[in-house]
Amino acid sequence: MVKIVLDAGHGRGTSGKQSPDGEHEWHFNNQVVEACMVTLKTYDNVEVLRVDDPSGKADVPLVERTNKANAWKADVYVAVHHNANTGSWGKWTGVETYTFNGQKASSQSTEIAKLIQPRIAKAMGLADRGVRQANFHVLRETNMPAILTEGGFMDSVIDIQALRSADKLRAQGKAIAEALAVYFKLEKKTVEFEVPMPEEEDEKNALPSPRFAEEFQAAIEAGITNGTYPRRPATREEVAVMIVRALRSLKK
Ligand SMILES: [Zn+2]
Numbered sequence: 001m002v003k004i005v006l007d008a009g010h011g012r013g014t015s016g017k018q019s020p021d022g023e024h025e026w027h028f029n030n031q032v033v034e035a036c037m038v039t040l041k042t043y044d045n046v047e048v049l050r051v052d053d054p055s056g057k058a059d060v061p062l063v064e065r066t067n068k069a070n071a072w073k074a075d076v077y078v079a080v081h082h083n084a085n086t087g088s089w090g091k092w093t094g095v096e097t098y099t100f101n102g103q104k105a106s107s108q109s110t111e112i113a114k115l116i117q118p119r120i121a122k123a124m125g126l127a128d129r130g131v132r133q134a135n136f137h138v139l140r141e142t143n144m145p146a147i148l149t150e151g152g153f154m155d156s157v158i159d160i161q162a163l164r165s166a167d168k169l170r171a172q173g174k175a176i177a178e179a180l181a182v183y184f185k186l187e188k189k190t191v192e193f194e195v196p197m198p199e200e201e202d203e204k205n206a207l208p209s210p211r212f213a214e215e216f217q218a219a220i221e222a223g224i225t226n227g228t229y230p231r232r233p234a235t236r237e238e239v240a241v242m243i244v245r246a247l248r249s250l251k252k
Pocket of ligand 1: 009017025081082
C-alpha cells in the first residue's frame with residue numbers, strides 16, 4: 001500500500017496569501033488537491049491522507065501537518081501552493097517544484113519533483129521554472145520524500161488566468177496524481193463490467209402475460225415471432241424484423 005499525504009497550503013482565510021484581487025491561495029490549492037485525490041482513487045493500492053483542513057476553516061499549523069504525516073508513516077508528502085512575488089500585479093510567470101535544500105535532501109524527492117514539475121507546467125499552460133531547493137518546514141520536518149509545488153503566481157497578470165480556470169486546476173491535480181503513479185508504479189483499478197445473465201431455459205419458454213396471450217399466439221401463427229422469451233424487452237433490430245414479417249404476412 002502506497003501512502004500519500006496531500007497538503008493544500010494555508011487555510012481559506014489566511015491573510016496575506018492571496019491575489020491582489022483578494023482571492024485566497026487555499027482556494028486554488030484546494031481545487032488541485034481535490035482533483036489529485038479523485039485521480040488517485042482510480043489506482044489500486046494507494047491510500048491518501050489530507051493534512052490540511054479540507055473545509056479550509058482552520059489554517060492547520062505546519063508542525064501539526066508534518067507530525068501527522070510522520071506518525072502515519074507516509075511514503076511521500078506533497079504540499080500544493082501557489083506563488084506570489086510582490087503582491088501587486090506583474091508579468092512574472094511560471095511553475096516551480098521544491099525539494100529540501102539541506103543535508104537530509106533525498107534523491108527520491110528530486111526524482112518525484114522531476115516527474116511532477118513538467119507535468120504541472122503543461123497542465124497549467126505556464127512556463128516551467130524548474131525544480132528548486134528551499135528550506136521550507138514541510139520539506140525539512142518530514143521523514144519521507146517531500147515536495148512542494150508552486151503552480152503559478154497569484155500576482156501575475158498571466159498566471160492568474162490559469163488559476164481562475166477550474167479546468168486547469170483540475171488538470172494540475174490530475175498531473176500530480178499521474179506523476180505519483182509513475183513513481184510508485186501504481187496500476188489503474190480494473191473496471192468491472194456487468195456480466196449479462198446467462199439465458200435461462202424457463203425464461204425462453206415462459207408463457208406470455210394472460211392479457212397478451214391471445215395476440216401473442218396470433219403473432220406466432222402469423223410468423224412475426226417464434227414465441228421465445230415473451231417477456232423480454234425487444235431491441236430495435238428485433239422490432240424491425242417483426243414489422244417486416246408483419247408486412248410480409250399481409251402481402252400473402
Ligand atoms: Zn502558499
